[in-house]
Amino acid sequence: MDAQKRGYPMTTDDNKALVQRFYDEVINQKNLAALDQFVSPNAVNHTVPAGLPQGPSQFLGLHLNAFPDAKATVEDLLADGDKVIARVSFRGTHQGAFGSIHPRGKPITVMAINIFRITNGKMVEHWGLADRLNALQQLGVVPPPGQLS
Known part of the structure:
Protein backbone atom coordinates (compact mmCIF):
# COMPACT_ATOMS: atom_id res chain seq x y z
CA MET A 1 0.00 0.00 0.00
CA ASP A 2 1.50 3.36 -0.97
CA ALA A 3 1.85 6.33 1.37
CA GLN A 4 -1.10 8.20 -0.13
CA LYS A 5 -3.49 5.32 0.54
CA ARG A 6 -2.21 5.10 4.12
CA GLY A 7 -2.98 8.81 4.58
CA TYR A 8 0.65 9.96 4.66
CA PRO A 9 2.29 12.48 2.34
CA MET A 10 4.02 11.01 -0.70
CA THR A 11 7.77 10.62 -0.29
CA THR A 12 10.27 11.20 -3.10
CA ASP A 13 10.59 7.41 -3.37
CA ASP A 14 6.80 7.12 -3.73
CA ASN A 15 6.86 9.78 -6.45
CA LYS A 16 9.67 8.02 -8.33
CA ALA A 17 7.79 4.72 -8.10
CA LEU A 18 4.68 6.42 -9.53
CA VAL A 19 6.64 7.70 -12.54
CA GLN A 20 8.27 4.30 -13.11
CA ARG A 21 4.87 2.58 -12.99
CA PHE A 22 3.50 5.19 -15.44
CA TYR A 23 6.13 4.25 -18.02
CA ASP A 24 5.70 0.53 -17.37
CA GLU A 25 1.91 0.39 -17.37
CA VAL A 26 0.83 3.20 -19.70
CA ILE A 27 3.64 3.38 -22.27
CA HIS A 63 2.61 8.50 -30.25
CA LEU A 64 1.51 4.94 -29.51
CA ASN A 65 -0.42 4.72 -32.79
CA ALA A 66 2.60 5.94 -34.74
CA PHE A 67 4.98 3.64 -32.84
CA PRO A 68 2.85 0.67 -31.69
CA ASP A 69 5.91 -1.31 -30.58
CA ALA A 70 7.27 1.62 -28.54
CA LYS A 71 9.19 0.78 -25.40
CA ALA A 72 10.33 3.29 -22.81
CA THR A 73 13.40 2.54 -20.73
CA VAL A 74 13.84 4.73 -17.68
CA GLU A 75 17.56 5.39 -17.56
CA ASP A 76 17.52 7.69 -14.50
CA LEU A 77 14.95 8.91 -11.98
CA LEU A 78 15.75 11.85 -9.70
CA ALA A 79 13.34 13.38 -7.22
CA ASP A 80 13.29 16.48 -5.07
CA GLY A 81 10.20 17.53 -3.17
CA ASP A 82 7.16 17.16 -5.42
CA LYS A 83 9.13 16.88 -8.69
CA VAL A 84 10.54 13.83 -10.46
CA ILE A 85 12.96 14.03 -13.37
CA ALA A 86 13.08 11.05 -15.71
CA ARG A 87 15.76 10.49 -18.36
CA VAL A 88 14.14 8.06 -20.74
CA SER A 89 15.03 6.31 -23.99
CA PHE A 90 12.16 5.51 -26.33
CA ARG A 91 12.52 2.87 -29.02
CA GLY A 92 9.97 2.01 -31.64
CA THR A 93 9.23 1.45 -35.31
CA HIS A 94 7.33 4.12 -37.23
CA GLN A 95 4.25 2.16 -38.35
CA GLY A 96 1.46 4.75 -38.20
CA ALA A 97 0.92 8.37 -39.18
CA PHE A 98 2.66 10.82 -36.87
CA GLY A 99 1.07 14.17 -37.56
CA SER A 100 1.82 14.84 -41.23
CA ILE A 101 4.58 12.21 -41.39
CA HIS A 102 3.38 9.04 -43.07
CA PRO A 103 4.63 5.67 -41.77
CA ARG A 104 8.18 4.94 -42.87
CA GLY A 105 8.76 1.56 -41.23
CA LYS A 106 12.01 2.78 -39.70
CA PRO A 107 13.15 2.01 -36.17
CA ILE A 108 14.15 4.98 -34.05
CA THR A 109 15.60 5.64 -30.62
CA VAL A 110 14.88 8.98 -28.97
CA MET A 111 16.20 10.30 -25.68
CA ALA A 112 13.98 12.54 -23.56
CA ILE A 113 14.04 14.35 -20.25
CA ASN A 114 10.67 14.68 -18.52
CA ILE A 115 9.88 16.59 -15.35
CA PHE A 116 6.70 15.74 -13.48
CA ARG A 117 5.18 17.62 -10.55
CA ILE A 118 3.20 15.26 -8.36
CA THR A 119 0.47 16.17 -5.90
CA ASN A 120 -1.62 13.68 -3.91
CA GLY A 121 -0.26 10.74 -5.89
CA LYS A 122 -1.05 12.18 -9.34
CA MET A 123 0.97 13.95 -12.02
CA VAL A 124 -0.33 17.52 -12.13
CA GLU A 125 2.29 19.19 -14.35
CA HIS A 126 4.72 18.01 -17.02
CA TRP A 127 7.64 19.62 -18.81
CA GLY A 128 9.56 17.62 -21.38
CA LEU A 129 12.36 17.85 -23.87
CA ALA A 130 12.93 15.15 -26.49
CA ASP A 131 15.59 15.02 -29.18
CA ARG A 132 13.06 15.59 -31.96
CA LEU A 133 15.67 16.64 -34.53
CA ASN A 134 17.46 13.32 -34.13
CA ALA A 135 14.12 11.49 -34.39
CA LEU A 136 13.31 13.30 -37.65
CA GLN A 137 16.78 12.47 -38.97
CA GLN A 138 16.31 8.78 -38.12
CA LEU A 139 12.97 8.83 -39.95
CA GLY A 140 14.60 10.43 -43.01
CA VAL A 141 12.43 13.55 -42.79
CA VAL A 142 15.42 15.82 -42.09
CA PRO A 143 18.85 15.10 -43.58
CA PRO A 144 21.68 14.28 -41.17
CA PRO A 145 24.33 16.93 -40.39
CA GLY A 146 26.67 17.60 -43.29
CA GLN A 147 24.03 16.67 -45.86
CA LEU A 148 22.00 19.86 -45.68
CA SER A 149 21.76 21.68 -48.98
Whole structure:
Protein backbone atom coordinates (compact mmCIF):
# COMPACT_ATOMS: atom_id res chain seq x y z
CA MET A 1 0.00 0.00 0.00
CA ASP A 2 1.50 3.36 -0.97
CA ALA A 3 1.85 6.33 1.37
CA GLN A 4 -1.10 8.20 -0.13
CA LYS A 5 -3.49 5.32 0.54
CA ARG A 6 -2.21 5.10 4.12
CA GLY A 7 -2.98 8.81 4.58
CA TYR A 8 0.65 9.96 4.66
CA PRO A 9 2.29 12.48 2.34
CA MET A 10 4.02 11.01 -0.70
CA THR A 11 7.77 10.62 -0.29
CA THR A 12 10.27 11.20 -3.10
CA ASP A 13 10.59 7.41 -3.37
CA ASP A 14 6.80 7.12 -3.73
CA ASN A 15 6.86 9.78 -6.45
CA LYS A 16 9.67 8.02 -8.33
CA ALA A 17 7.79 4.72 -8.10
CA LEU A 18 4.68 6.42 -9.53
CA VAL A 19 6.64 7.70 -12.54
CA GLN A 20 8.27 4.30 -13.11
CA ARG A 21 4.87 2.58 -12.99
CA PHE A 22 3.50 5.19 -15.44
CA TYR A 23 6.13 4.25 -18.02
CA ASP A 24 5.70 0.53 -17.37
CA GLU A 25 1.91 0.39 -17.37
CA VAL A 26 0.83 3.20 -19.70
CA ILE A 27 3.64 3.38 -22.27
CA ASN A 28 5.12 -0.12 -22.32
CA GLN A 29 1.83 -1.97 -21.84
CA LYS A 30 -0.05 0.51 -24.10
CA ASN A 31 -2.68 0.90 -21.38
CA LEU A 32 -4.13 4.38 -21.89
CA ALA A 33 -7.09 3.36 -19.72
CA ALA A 34 -4.68 3.41 -16.75
CA LEU A 35 -3.88 7.12 -17.23
CA ASP A 36 -6.39 8.15 -14.57
CA GLN A 37 -4.33 6.25 -11.99
CA PHE A 38 -1.32 8.46 -12.72
CA VAL A 39 -2.44 11.78 -14.19
CA SER A 40 -4.75 14.35 -12.60
CA PRO A 41 -7.76 15.32 -14.75
CA ASN A 42 -6.56 18.94 -14.54
CA ALA A 43 -2.92 18.18 -15.37
CA VAL A 44 -1.03 20.73 -17.45
CA ASN A 45 1.46 19.66 -20.10
CA HIS A 46 3.70 22.68 -20.67
CA THR A 47 5.47 21.24 -23.72
CA VAL A 48 2.86 19.93 -26.17
CA PRO A 49 3.66 21.58 -29.51
CA ALA A 50 0.90 23.65 -31.10
CA GLY A 51 -1.31 21.64 -33.42
CA LEU A 52 -0.95 18.38 -31.47
CA PRO A 53 -3.64 16.96 -29.19
CA GLN A 54 -3.48 18.58 -25.75
CA GLY A 55 -5.07 15.91 -23.52
CA PRO A 56 -2.74 13.23 -22.15
CA SER A 57 -4.76 10.37 -23.64
CA GLN A 58 -4.89 11.96 -27.09
CA PHE A 59 -1.24 13.06 -27.02
CA LEU A 60 0.06 9.66 -25.90
CA GLY A 61 -2.38 7.91 -28.25
CA LEU A 62 -0.84 9.78 -31.20
CA HIS A 63 2.61 8.50 -30.25
CA LEU A 64 1.51 4.94 -29.51
CA ASN A 65 -0.42 4.72 -32.79
CA ALA A 66 2.60 5.94 -34.74
CA PHE A 67 4.98 3.64 -32.84
CA PRO A 68 2.85 0.67 -31.69
CA ASP A 69 5.91 -1.31 -30.58
CA ALA A 70 7.27 1.62 -28.54
CA LYS A 71 9.19 0.78 -25.40
CA ALA A 72 10.33 3.29 -22.81
CA THR A 73 13.40 2.54 -20.73
CA VAL A 74 13.84 4.73 -17.68
CA GLU A 75 17.56 5.39 -17.56
CA ASP A 76 17.52 7.69 -14.50
CA LEU A 77 14.95 8.91 -11.98
CA LEU A 78 15.75 11.85 -9.70
CA ALA A 79 13.34 13.38 -7.22
CA ASP A 80 13.29 16.48 -5.07
CA GLY A 81 10.20 17.53 -3.17
CA ASP A 82 7.16 17.16 -5.42
CA LYS A 83 9.13 16.88 -8.69
CA VAL A 84 10.54 13.83 -10.46
CA ILE A 85 12.96 14.03 -13.37
CA ALA A 86 13.08 11.05 -15.71
CA ARG A 87 15.76 10.49 -18.36
CA VAL A 88 14.14 8.06 -20.74
CA SER A 89 15.03 6.31 -23.99
CA PHE A 90 12.16 5.51 -26.33
CA ARG A 91 12.52 2.87 -29.02
CA GLY A 92 9.97 2.01 -31.64
CA THR A 93 9.23 1.45 -35.31
CA HIS A 94 7.33 4.12 -37.23
CA GLN A 95 4.25 2.16 -38.35
CA GLY A 96 1.46 4.75 -38.20
CA ALA A 97 0.92 8.37 -39.18
CA PHE A 98 2.66 10.82 -36.87
CA GLY A 99 1.07 14.17 -37.56
CA SER A 100 1.82 14.84 -41.23
CA ILE A 101 4.58 12.21 -41.39
CA HIS A 102 3.38 9.04 -43.07
CA PRO A 103 4.63 5.67 -41.77
CA ARG A 104 8.18 4.94 -42.87
CA GLY A 105 8.76 1.56 -41.23
CA LYS A 106 12.01 2.78 -39.70
CA PRO A 107 13.15 2.01 -36.17
CA ILE A 108 14.15 4.98 -34.05
CA THR A 109 15.60 5.64 -30.62
CA VAL A 110 14.88 8.98 -28.97
CA MET A 111 16.20 10.30 -25.68
CA ALA A 112 13.98 12.54 -23.56
CA ILE A 113 14.04 14.35 -20.25
CA ASN A 114 10.67 14.68 -18.52
CA ILE A 115 9.88 16.59 -15.35
CA PHE A 116 6.70 15.74 -13.48
CA ARG A 117 5.18 17.62 -10.55
CA ILE A 118 3.20 15.26 -8.36
CA THR A 119 0.47 16.17 -5.90
CA ASN A 120 -1.62 13.68 -3.91
CA GLY A 121 -0.26 10.74 -5.89
CA LYS A 122 -1.05 12.18 -9.34
CA MET A 123 0.97 13.95 -12.02
CA VAL A 124 -0.33 17.52 -12.13
CA GLU A 125 2.29 19.19 -14.35
CA HIS A 126 4.72 18.01 -17.02
CA TRP A 127 7.64 19.62 -18.81
CA GLY A 128 9.56 17.62 -21.38
CA LEU A 129 12.36 17.85 -23.87
CA ALA A 130 12.93 15.15 -26.49
CA ASP A 131 15.59 15.02 -29.18
CA ARG A 132 13.06 15.59 -31.96
CA LEU A 133 15.67 16.64 -34.53
CA ASN A 134 17.46 13.32 -34.13
CA ALA A 135 14.12 11.49 -34.39
CA LEU A 136 13.31 13.30 -37.65
CA GLN A 137 16.78 12.47 -38.97
CA GLN A 138 16.31 8.78 -38.12
CA LEU A 139 12.97 8.83 -39.95
CA GLY A 140 14.60 10.43 -43.01
CA VAL A 141 12.43 13.55 -42.79
CA VAL A 142 15.42 15.82 -42.09
CA PRO A 143 18.85 15.10 -43.58
CA PRO A 144 21.68 14.28 -41.17
CA PRO A 145 24.33 16.93 -40.39
CA GLY A 146 26.67 17.60 -43.29
CA GLN A 147 24.03 16.67 -45.86
CA LEU A 148 22.00 19.86 -45.68
CA SER A 149 21.76 21.68 -48.98
